[in-house]
Amino acid sequence: MTTTNISSSYTVIFVFILVAGLSGLTWVFAPKQNQTVWRSSVILGLAMCYLMWAITYLAQLHPLEAPRRSDLRPEA
Amino acid sequence: MPEKEEAVFRSAEMSLVQLYAPTEVSRDIIYRIGQLNLIQFRDLNSKVNEFQRSFVKELRRLDNVERQFRFLKHELDQREIPVKTFPYELNPVVPESEIDEHVENAQLLEDRVGQLIDSTESLYNKQKELKELKFTIQAVDNFFATNTGPSGDLDDETALLSQLESQTVSESHSANFISGVINREKVGTLQQILWRVLRGNLYYHSEELPEEIYDPKSKTHVRKNSFIIFSHGTIIYERIKKICESLDADLYNVNSTASYRSDQLAETNLKLRDLSTVLDESENALTSELVAISRDLLKWWEVVAREKAVYQTMNLCDYDDSRKSLIAEGWIPTDEISTLTTTIKESDNSQSIPTIVNVLATTRTPPTFHRTNKFTEAFQSICDAYGVATYREVNPGLPTIITFPFMFAIMFGDLGHGFLLTLVALYLVLNEKKIGGMKIDEISEMAFSGRYILLLMGVFSMYTGLLYNDLFSKSMTLFSSGWAWPTDFKPSETVIASKVGTYVFGLDSAWHGAENALLFTNSYKMKLSILMGYSHMSYSFIFSLVNYVHFKSLVDIIGNFIPGLLFMQGIFGYLSLCIVYKWSVDWFAIGKQPPGLLNMLISMFLAPGTVAEELYSGQATVQVTLLLLALLCVPWLLLFKPLYLKRQLDREAQEHHYQQLSNEDDLTSDDADEQDTAHDDDEEHESHDFGDIMIHQVIHTIEFCLNCVSHTASYLRLWALSLAHAQLSSVLWTMTLGGSFSFTGPLGVFMIVVLFAMWLSMTVCILVVMEGTSAMLHSLRLHWVESMSKFFEGEGTLYAPFGFKGLLSDVA
Numbered sequence: 017m018t019t020t021n022i023s024s025s026y027t028v029i030f031v032f033i034l035v036a037g038l039s040g041l042t043w044v045f046a047p048k049q050n051q052t053v054w055r056s057s058v059i060l061g062l063a064m065c066y067l068m069w070a071i072t073y074l075a076q077l078h079p080l081e082a083p084r085r086s087d088l089r090p091e092a
Numbered sequence: 093m094p095e096k097e098e099a100v101f102r103s104a105e106m107s108l109v110q111l112y113a114p115t116e117v118s119r120d121i122i123y124r125i126g127q128l129n130l131i132q133f134r135d136l137n138s139k140v141n142e143f144q145r146s147f148v149k150e151l152r153r154l155d156n157v158e159r160q161f162r163f164l165k166h167e168l169d170q171r172e173i174p175v176k177t178f179p180y181e182l183n184p185v186v187p188e189s190e191i192d193e194h195v196e197n198a199q200l201l202e203d204r205v206g207q208l209i210d211s212t213e214s215l216y217n218k219q220k221e222l223k224e225l226k227f228t229i230q231a232v233d234n235f236f237a238t239n240t241g242p243s244g245d246l247d248d249e250t251a252l253l254s255q256l257e258s259q260t261v262s263e264s265h266s267a268n269f270i271s272g273v274i275n276r277e278k279v280g281t282l283q284q285i286l287w288r289v290l291r292g293n294l295y296y297h298s299e300e301l302p303e304e305i306y307d308p309k310s311k312t313h314v315r316k317n318s319f320i321i322f323s324h325g326t327i328i329y330e331r332i333k334k335i336c337e338s339l340d341a342d343l344y345n346v347n348s349t350a351s352y353r354s355d356q357l358a359e360t361n362l363k364l365r366d367l368s369t370v371l372d373e374s375e376n377a378l379t380s381e382l383v384a385i386s387r388d389l390l391k392w393w394e395v396v397a398r399e400k401a402v403y404q405t406m407n408l409c410d411y412d413d414s415r416k417s418l419i420a421e422g423w424i425p426t427d428e429i430s431t432l433t434t435t436i437k438e439s440d441n442s443q444s445i446p447t448i449v450n451v452l453a454t455t456r457t458p459p460t461f462h463r464t465n466k467f468t469e470a471f472q473s474i475c476d477a478y479g480v481a482t483y484r485e486v487n488p489g490l491p492t493i494i495t496f497p498f499m500f501a502i503m504f505g506d507l508g509h510g511f512l513l514t515l516v517a518l519y520l521v522l523n524e525k526k527i528g529g530m531k532i533d534e535i536s537e538m539a540f541s542g543r544y545i546l547l548l549m550g551v552f553s554m555y556t557g558l559l560y561n562d563l564f565s566k567s568m569t570l571f572s573s574g575w576a577w578p579t580d581f582k583p584s585e586t587v588i589a590s591k592v593g594t595y596v597f598g599l600d601s602a603w604h605g606a607e608n609a610l611l612f613t614n615s616y617k618m619k620l621s622i623l624m625g626y627s628h629m630s631y632s633f634i635f636s637l638v639n640y641v642h643f644k645s646l647v648d649i650i651g652n653f654i655p656g657l658l659f660m661q662g663i664f665g666y667l668s669l670c671i672v673y674k675w676s677v678d679w680f681a682i683g684k685q686p687p688g689l690l691n692m693l694i695s696m697f698l699a700p701g702t703v704a705e706e707l708y709s710g711q712a713t714v715q716v717t718l719l720l721l722a723l724l725c726v727p728w729l730l731l732f733k734p735l736y737l738k739r740q741l742d743r744e745a746q747e748h749h750y751q752q753l754s755n756e757d758d759l760t761s762d763d764a765d766e767q768d769t770a771h772d773d774d775e776e777h778e779s780h781d782f783g784d785i786m787i788h789q790v791i792h793t794i795e796f797c798l799n800c801v802s803h804t805a806s807y808l809r810l811w812a813l814s815l816a817h818a819q820l821s822s823v824l825w826t827m828t829l830g831g832s833f834s835f836t837g838p839l840g841v842f843m844i845v846v847l848f849a850m851w852l853s854m855t856v857c858i859l860v861v862m863e864g865t866s867a868m869l870h871s872l873r874l875h876w877v878e879s880m881s882k883f884f885e886g887e888g889t890l891y892a893p894f895g896f897k898g899l900l901s902d903v904a
Contacts, residue, residue, distance in 0.1 A: 025676055052098045052490065053468055060494040064624075065555060068502070069597065071623055072559050074675040075616045076574065076594050080686055083575055083606035086586040090579070 025077065028070050035066040096427050099463040102484045102642070103888070104425040106458035108134075109432070111420040112448040115411075117439075118418035121447055122402050123185045124439050129895030130432060131422035132459055136410040145407040154400040157195050160202040161393050164385055167205060170311075171379065173386050185439075191399050194392055201385060208378040215371045216308035221342070222364045223305055224273040224316070228344045229357045231299045231318035232271055236350065268348050269322045270332055274341035276300065276315040282339050286321065289331065295322040390900065397899040405894050417445070423458050423891065458483050460888035466524075468493065470542045478876045479886025484642065486635045488880050495628060497545060499874050501552035502624060503813035503867040506821060508564035509860050510553025517547035549868070559598040560613075560814070564855065565822035567604035571595060575602035613818070618811045619671050625807025626668045628879055633660065636883035651733035652792075655725040660800050662718040662725070667693055670707060730793045734786045741782060803878045809870050817867070821859055824851065 039059040046054040097104055109131070113121045125131055137145060168175055274282060279298055286294060297320045304313035319341075321332055336343055347353050409420040424432060429451065436447050460480050464472045472489035474496065481487050504510065520527060520543035527540055539546065561567045575589035589602055599616070603609045633656065640648040670689055679686040687705035695702060696715045703711045828851040832843040880886075 050098065050100075050465065050468075052101050053493070056101070056490050057493045060491060061498070061552075064494060064498045067624065067627060068556065068559055068620070071620050072598055072616070073594065073596075074672060075619065076600055077675055078678045078680075079591070079612065080679065081608060081612050081615075082591065083589045083600075083602045083612075084586060084608050085606045086584055087605075088577060088581070088587055089583050090581055 028073060031066065031070070035062050038062055096463070097425075099425070099461065100468060100490055101487060103460040103462050103481060103487065103891075104427070106423045106461065106483070106891070107426045107429060108452045108454045108456065108458070109422060109424050109429065110450040110452050111418075111422075111436075112412075112450075113418045113420070114445045114447065115416055115418055117447070118406065118409075119188070119402060120185050120439060121418075121436060122405055122420070123398070124435055125432070126398065126402060126405070126894055126896050127184065128431065128435055129893050129897065130428050131420075131424045132891055132893045133405055133408045133420060133422040135408045136419070136421060137408065146411070147403040147407050150403045151400060151407070153195060154396055154403065157198045157396050158393070158400070160198040161389060161396070163202060164205060164382075164389060167209065168382055168386050168389070171382060173379070173382055175386050175389055177390055186395050186399065191395070194396055197392070198396075205378070205381060205385070208374065208381060212371065212374045212378055213308050215367065215374060216306065219364065219367050219371060220305055220308065222360055222367060224301075224318075224342055225344045225346075226357065226360045226364065227301045228271050228273055228318045229346050229353055229360065232320055232346045233350070233353060233357075234299065235297055235320055269320055270329060270336070270343060271318065271320045271346045272336060272341045272343035273301070273305075273316050273318050274336070274339060276317050278339050278341070279317045279319070282319070282336065282341065285335055285339075286332065289335065290323060290328060293323060293328075294332075296320075394896075394900055398896050401894070401896065401899060421452070422894075424893075425461060457888075459891035461891035462487055462489060464489075467544050470545050471496065473541075474545075474872065474875070475880070476890065478880060479884065480888040480890045482885040482888045485639050485885055485888075486642075486883060488635075488875070488884050491631070491635075492875055493548070495631075495879070496871055496875055497548035497552045499624075499628070499810065500549045500864075500867050500871040501556040502621070502810045503870060504549070504553045504817060504864060505556030505560045505814055506562045506564065506817065506859075507554050507557030507568075508562075509821070509855070509864075510550050510555075510557050512550075512856065512860050513546060513553060513864065514550030517543055517550050521547055549864075560818065561599040561601055561604065562818055562821070565818065565825045567599075567601045569601040571597060573602045574600050577602075614811075614815065617814050618808065621807050621810035621814075622804065623668055623671060624810060625804055625874075625878070626664050628807070628874070629803060629882060630660070630665070632879040632882035633657065639883060639885075647733055647736050651736065652729065655728040655732075656796055659722050659725040659729070659797065662722045663693075664800060664804050666715075666718055674707060726793065726797060729796065730789060734782065734789045737785050738782050799881060803881075806878055807874065809874070813867055813870060817859070817863055820863065821855070824854055824859065828854065 039062055042058045042062070043055055046058070111121070142148075165175065283296055283298070286296060298317050299319070301316045301318060305316050306312075307314045323329065323332060333343060347356060405420075406418065409418050411418060429449070433449050436449060439447075460483050462472055462481075468489065471493045472487075475481070475487070475489040475492055481489075501510070504513075516539075520540055524540075524543065532540065557563065572593070574591060574593040574595045576592045577589050578587050581587050586607075589606075595601070599613070603612055606612075633653075636656075637649065637653050640646075640653055667689065670692065674686060674689060677686075685705055687707050689707075691704065692707065695704065696719060700716050700719050701712050703715070828847045829844075832840070832847040835843045
């Protein structure tokens with residue numbers, strides 16, 4: 017169980033590298049026209065999407081609370 | 093031609109150019125420059141009164157033409173004749189002779205249309221009079237007919253009347269009674285006044301006119317009454333006439349004899365018939381004249397408006413002493429100077445004296461010019477609405493393109509609502525050519541101009557909706573859940589899921605419908621908003637470093653940026669780090685009590701050195717160090733810059749002192765120069781007073797430290813609004829569509845149809861439009877206040893080049 021946790025913890029870093037790579041590619045291959053707007057917008061958009069995902073992912077990595085409900089019916 | 097600067101991260105580099113144009117061609121040159129839409133002219137005659145400038149006469153003439161055009165437009169509007177809008181291609185430079193033609197033409201048209209209007213108006217007046225006369229005669233006829241009818245039942249009154257009617261012509265008939273027409277509203281007043289004045293000594297009869305009478309003065313149809321008044325005595329009749337006239341009644345002489353009356357009526361009818369043919373003809377003439385005008389009016393107007401703009405610009409220019417050449421100064425983007433020079437060269441190839449373009453060296457601050465396109469335009473205008481960036485400082489409009497819609501999406505996150513928003517935005521974007529040419533009302537216009545903002549807001553809302561796992565408040569199970577429910581339990585027993593993994597993308601679907609779902613999403617969204625806020629503020633703060641480096645202001649880097657960064661990161665960076673660290677630790681595995689981060693932060697300030705529940709080892713030392721660092725930053729921020737500037741000031745003052753002693757003669761002329769420039773419109777004067785600098789820095793320090801706290805707290809609105817949005821949409825679901833599934837049979841079908849309509853319309857109106865607007869305003873505030881205060885000076889003036897665009901925007 018601990019091994020899976022450690023590996024999932026690295027997912028965040030792995031995706032970060034992926035996003036950083038994508039950002040690098042965007043920087044290099046941004047269209048010549050309106051280059052600054054392309055670079056800034058795509059990279060910033062990627063970064064914010066990554067941050068949002070990473071925060072959501074991390075918040076559920078080791079939750080202190082487990083879902084609880086009393087309206088479930090046991091399966092037959 | 094050199095490649096143009098993109099000018100969106102910083103405003104474009106501007107140059108001050110000076111233009112010497114021979115007087116004969118100066119108008120043409122300015123005209124061509126207007127077509128380029130490149131130069132913002134400086135007013136070189138700011139001390140000269142508007143009425144004493146060089147081209148007042150020309151401008152007055154053109155003003156008169158514009159007035160005439162407005163008159164024509166007014167007449168067209170009144171007759172609801174549409175003005176033709178051209179996709180007009182005008183000559184590159186309209187020759188002056190053509191302007192003269194336009195002036196003459198306008199005068200001619202005004203005269204002709206004015207005459208036609210006058211004559212139709214007088215015809216209408218005549219028609220009104222005749223109609224009223226006709227109705228008065230009819231009313232008198234009616235009156236006599238009913239009151240002297242053949243019923244044989246003659247009382248005193250009717251006997252008198254018949255006597256009156258059969259009177260011989262020899263007697264003056266006009267004095268027997270007064271008849272006329274009056275506004276229906278004034279009938280009562282007339283009757284009352286007459287009653288009081290004549291003490292009841294009269295006979296009064298009034299009758300409603302069968303049709304409304306057109307009043308050419310007010311151009312409306314008015315309901316009127318005819319009246320007949322009998323009394324006796326010439327003086328009294330005079331008095332009655334005066335009263336009637338004071339109430340705007342029109343009096344008509346009607347013969348008391350029946351046969352004369354019928355003659356009069358026949359004659360009036362004949363006149364009326366003739367008149368209406370004449371009236372029709374003159375109306376037709378007027379309309380065809382106006383229709384002919386409507387075809388070309390806007391084209392003429394455009395020509396005249398351009399001419400006027402050219403002269404207004406030439407009024408800003410100066411002349412050399414011999415008045416042989418015009419001198420103009422203006423700001424132009426540096427990379428456009430070559431365009432300017434080639435255009436000018438093309439235009440004056442035949443001239444013996446060439447037009448000269450000089451680039452001036454200046455200390456004046458140029459205007460701010462960000463090059464925008466249809467995509468960036470709306471984002472730029474969001475920032476410009478708050479303040480125009482100082483020349484060459486980082487343009488907040490660039491990061492706003494992403495951060496504004498994203499901050500919105502954090503509050504608005506729902507896949508379904510985002511999808512609706514995207515659809516609307518896509519419609520606007522894909523049909524932008526068609527919609528752009530249409531005339532639409534103000535609110536649609538706003539939505540249209542912000543269509544790319546809406547599109548990004550919609551797309552990001554779909555993304556955050558996926559992360560929140562909300563689709564119209566319902567959840568999706570896209571990936572395998574990280575929670576497993578126990579299989580062996582009794583019905584209605586409370587069960588707790590056990591963790592088997594982590595949901596890969598977004599919020600685990602197992603939380604949806606769980607009793608404690610709010611407990612989790614509450615904590616998750618609060619931390620999310622703090623982390624996103626912290627990132628947004630840090631990102632914005634880095635721009636201040638970029639600015640300081642660009643303006644080579646080392647004192648600001650050392651005195652403002654570094655202490656500010658340490659203060660902010662030491663407290664809120666540390667808090668953010670702790671949040672992430674706490675998430676990454678498996679507290680159940682190591683068997684420790686997870687610490688409350690809020691209490692940790694509070695005790696870090698109130699009881700430094702004590703840690704109630706440890707997050708990591710050595711925490712107390714780290715926290716005390718950070719606290720001391722933050723405390724150290726305050727005096728650093730407060731004192732470094734003012735003291736440094738004071739030293740510099742002292743040194744300058746000393747040097748100045750030496751200079752003053754060495755060349756006292758030069759000083760007087762220097763002073764005169766300074767006096768001269770002091771009056772100039774955009775010369776900047778910074779105060780070099782230590783007191784001012786100190787006060788400024790004290791305010792900055794207090795503001796910065798307090799803002800670090802309050803702005804972080806302010807980002808909690810992301811938490812509140814996203815929770816509220818999710819709750820509202822789930823409540824809407826259960827109150828409407830969710831409830832319809834419990835019905836069965838035909839009633840169930842009916843309920844589903846009705847409740848679906850209700851759910852959809854409320855989703856669009858309340859959740860998408862209203863909630864969307866509120867989230868947008870909150871996002872706007874986060875940008876204007878929380879983000880832009882970290883780096884934005886906003887002391888620039890907007891670049892407004894002289895051009896011919898939108899001269900007629902308020903006309904057509």
